[in-house]
Amino acid sequence: MDKHRDALKISIEMSLKVIQHHRWLMDLYVVDFFTENHWELLPLAWRECFCDIDPQTLGYIIRDLPTNHILPLSFLALMKVIKSLSFPRQSVNRVESNEKQSVIGSHPKLKNLFLKHVKLKKRHEISLMANVVHSVAVESCCDAVIDFGSGLGHLVRMLSYKYDLHTVGIEGQNQLTDEARKLDSELEYTAQKYVDAETMRKLNRPIHCNKTLNSPSQLEKLSFSISNHGLIGLHPCGDLGPLLLKYFVSCERSKFICLVGCCYMKLTCENGIGYPMSKYLQSLDYTLSYPSREIACHAIEVYCEKLCKGDYNDLKVHAFRAALERILVAHNPKLRHSPIRSVKHTENMTFENYCKIALERISLPGMDTSQAEADLSQWKRVIIVYTLRLLLAPLVETLILLDRLYYLTEHGIYCEIHPVFDPRVSPRNHVIIGRKI
Template identity: 60%
Template structure:
């Protein structure tokens, strides 16, 4: 079985599991009490999870051993998730495969590219730059365009450290201007340590301020002559931007490679013609619908969440129950207030339910009910907060299957166009939950 057939098989099986448990994925947490989500679980699941500590559930979802007697249907689900989801464990280390960098020729410039960069972003841009370097060497193309370049941290590393002819595209003018200032700041620092000859060889990135909405705009870019052919990079492009870059890659012979990490799946346009999902002809012919709620939960951090459960650090997760209990009060008071945009309030042990409701609704200009029965119902709901955590955890366990469907659809789209394409979990998922990089190049 070749790689394309393997992708189709895994994609089909993942989608089948998603469809089988669509009823669970589509349970919106704030509707927990309004729609009685607990009653939707199989009776055997209710019986087991009713008295199970959240730490034990976190251990089960994390694949750790437990002495609990679990329903066969649940065990089968856990095994299916393990079998059909893309592995999220970091296995690919690009750093060991590329030539050692000289950090611009001076040891004091080693950490220059990490200045002004938060820890999460440091992890991402360092590994992403290494991946791009490897891919570019393989494609024999030393030029790159970074989409959604923000403050230019990645494109700056690619240009100055890895000596790419690089351009960054960002839709926010303020970020583009700040990126140019950071380039100048870097060069000012470099001049203190390098000679004139070394400085003259620096590759300064070009920054463009463009809102990208169609692939035609990319053909209209006035790139430098050194970038006649180039690669595309997208580090967590939002919604349809990732699919847009992949479409441009397969349709433009001047794009030699692409490295893209997906994000914000809930913002994808779905169904119909030129959409972000599905992309492949194979998946388009199947029953492929994914709800907004299922795509949204596929963007959450399952490793960090389960680790907190295992450690018993889940008291603040009561806020989900607070919100769900408030939703019942609001809907009972006025059905038009369903899913009202209440404020996000962080839970603390000293926060009473009354206080939470007052803070959450203070911008809505509504009067909360004063009858004791409504508040008694709310307090009773809060006693069931562990049920809310349990159902949310079960939904989160399915999230990797949804992400697998979205990502393998993109991989298959590239393969269907006769181009080389792979996918690797490169980032540490505890630091960067969307950690799979799709890498494709022209053969």
């Protein structure tokens, strides 16, 4: 445990140094590209290298594909250190275990029953997450789990009916809970056509309940017909992830946790609430701005694939928004960062059409658009700067995850982390596993 904690500490310190040194880049809002002259903020060597580069080539560079460009040593060093410090994002293939699967779970005609009414992204996530949770539950000699933010109950449904675990799904929205119960009934209606009545009678059925959670003490007061249990958090939003970790640490009955983070920009960054959690990181200069936490939720793999395919014309919308921002601020400084209608770029969209849609609900007569043409001629530079920011996203996420891992070790809990989902399908793909041994 001590060696593991020391390794985490070194990783935290090194990641922080890189992040602190590049805050000037991470904290940029793409909308301010022209109003704050972001291009001139890049180091001179970077500007000279990237001024005429095609975004497709930059995509090749980030994916370590060969190009003819001679790159600045500072940029090469940054790419190397980000790669060495960030958690690997390539998903690890996990063989599905048939151990202790229920009659329904092992029935050949019912194998896809659990994926009905589930969107493709969610199918990918719940299938892999259920396999991970089941494996950890078996290792922990635990046959009960609680899923927080269970939504329509897809995950607990699979864990109950397929893996024969006792499950509780906690969801804040009544409508989702009601729909989850209907989906349970629909599953059983289909299953009873293939299995006998005695098997149906003995099924482990999910418990769905409504509860909005704000503190670990609330969780302690919840009463279910299960004692020792594991905790599940599949993309809990903002502070809910840290809340589950705190409950896990404090609750003797909780034997393991499987947690996948999400929405880091919504974390409360004070008093150890959301970030940082560990006392060690709290003792350092741990600051992560909202823009840096927000960009850590973006999919660098999908973005780079678009660049490498030359499929980046739709990214012109970033330049359109930045050009419009300059116009708005020049017209009235109070309009800075005004909430405007989101516009998806379409082929042959003009800036005039963009503005008409974006400002549909705002009447601003007399705006001077004379600067727009010159600004929009630099649309590739807008993409380049945004891409350079995105390069740091995996390291920011790594720091947040390292903080959570170190928090667990501070409480003597064994922990590990694995990239389980395909990052192109589910960008937040790391599962933190904590077990009380």
